[in-house]
Amino acid sequence: MITRLLLMVGIILTFVHGDNLPAQESFDVHDQLRLTLRVNKTSFYSDERVEVQLVVHNTSKLDASFVIYDKAYTTFQPVVYTDKGQEASSRVGYRSMDKAMTEVIADTGKRMITIKPSEKFIQEVDLRDLYAIDTGHSYRVRGYFFPDAGIKRAISSDNVLNINIIPVLTVQKESGVQQVKRTISPSEVVLLALSAEKNEKWDLFRKYVDLDKYIQAFSRFARSYSQATENDRLKILEDFNTFIERDRVDYLVDFSILNENIISEKGLAFVEVKVKRWGARYPFVYKYRYTLEEYRNFWLITNFDATVMKE
Numbered sequence: 001m002i003t004r005l006l007l008m009v010g011i012i013l014t015f016v017h018g019d020n021l022p023a024q025e026s027f028d029v030h031d032q033l034r035l036t037l038r039v040n041k042t043s044f045y046s047d048e049r050v051e052v053q054l055v056v057h058n059t060s061k062l063d064a065s066f067v068i069y070d071k072a073y074t075t076f077q078p079v080v081y082t083d084k085g086q087e088a089s090s091r092v093g094y095r096s097m098d099k100a101m102t103e104v105i106a107d108t109g110k111r112m113i114t115i116k117p118s119e120k121f122i123q124e125v126d127l128r129d130l131y132a133i134d135t136g137h138s139y140r141v142r143g144y145f146f147p148d149a150g151i152k153r154a155i156s157s158d159n160v161l162n163i164n165i166i167p168v169l170t171v172q173k174e175s176g177v178q179q180v181k182r183t184i185s186p187s188e189v190v191l192l193a194l195s196a197e198k199n200e201k202w203d204l205f206r207k208y209v210d211l212d213k214y215i216q217a218f219s220r221f222a223r224s225y226s227q228a229t230e231n232d233r234l235k236i237l238e239d240f241n242t243f244i245e246r247d248r249v250d251y252l253v254d255f256s257i258l259n260e261n262i263i264s265e266k267g268l269a270f271v272e273v274k275v276k277r278w279g280a281r282y283p284f285v286y287k288y289r290y291t292l293e294e295y296r297n298f299w300l301i302t303n304f305d306a307t308v309m310k311e
Contacts, residue, residue, distance in 0.1 A: 032060035035145045035157045036230040037078070040210070041295060043164045046135035048296045050127040050163065052078055054143050057229065058115045066147035070109040073130060074101065074149040076123045080131045081140045088139065089132040105149055138164050158230070168297070186269035186292045187260045189299045194273070198252040202245050210293065213302035215240050250277040250284055258287065267294035274309065285309045 038053040054076045058064045068075045073092045080088040090096065094104045115121050127133060127141070143157035184192075189208050196205035215237070216222045225236045258272040269292040277284045291303035 029064055029066060029147045030153060030155055032058055032062065032064040033066070033145070033147065033155055034059050035143055035155050037141060037143045037157045037159055037161050038230075039161055039163065040212075042162060043166050045168045045296055046165055047168055050133055050165070051124055052127055052141060052143075052161065054078065054123045054125065054145060054157070055230065056115070056121040056123075056145060058117055058119050059229075061117050063114050063116055065112055065114045067149070068111050068113055069105045069149050070111075071105065072125075074105055074108070075146055076125065077144040077146070077154070078125060078127065078130065079142050079144065080127055080133070081142070083138045083140075091130055091132060101149055101152070133165055135165050135167050138162065183297045184299065185260070186262060186271050186290075186299045187257045189292060189301065190271045190273060190290050191255070191257065193301055194252065194255045194275070198255075200245075202241075205244070206241075208301055210295075210300040210302045211237060211240065213293075214304075217303045217305065218243075248277075252276075253278050255288075268292070269294070269299060275306075 034057045036055045036057065038055055039051070044050045056066075066075075073095070082088055113121060133139070139162075141161040141163065144154040145157075146154050193205055193208040196202070196208070215225050218240070221236060221240050221243070225233060225240075228236055252275070254276040256274050258274050260269065260271050262269045271290045271292065273288045273290065275286045275288050277286070285308070286306045287309045288304055288306050290301055292299040293302045
């Protein structure tokens, strides 16, 4: 009798409190993932690829999965706008045929991608493959990411890029037979950067430096920057710029090139410079060793180290 009563009480408690039992936690993948856009530079020559990275971040505490289709402009869809606010002319075939996305991906191979918390997935695209990009124009780029292109629900990028397309500088010889590209050597880039520092022309200085890589040369910023999110990186870069532009007691006095080594097949160059800085009692002399990487026809400073020299 007692057993039957206990069983009935248990059943009643289940009916009364069943709705209050904690539900199993679940996440919508659209809430787990964020999208940001990245470029190495904002000005591109008319004869080079316009490469943009679409970076997917898992901001949740759980694994996040999404589907990638083996066809351009399905999972990742950057949209390019002209300076008049209109979408640029598309080169994606299925868009001109007004096909539905479900029809486009019907016979397309696909892969399931899973990224862990705080991990990233990067997809790089050349905008020239997707849009008609004209020389002498400026464009804005917004990215859209579809965790499953078969479902019309996208994640838009946190940021918008502004890019410029500039002509390749050439000079025609008197014979009119050949055109010669004018390029700046790694040593010249270093001299221009040091001149900009000496004259406190910081906008010019940043023109010759890839800050995203150059910051790694400074231990007080390198670790926090490499581990930061995209939004936090912007703040760290602002602090780094303030650090670079600070008033130094050992200001720059003079500099001269000691050596230049270019490794053409790797797009790398190393430039050694004798740098003299002012000191209260006597000047300091350093040997700076710069690392530069080639971006099309232009060299950018990506790293450096300094050692003390004897006069």
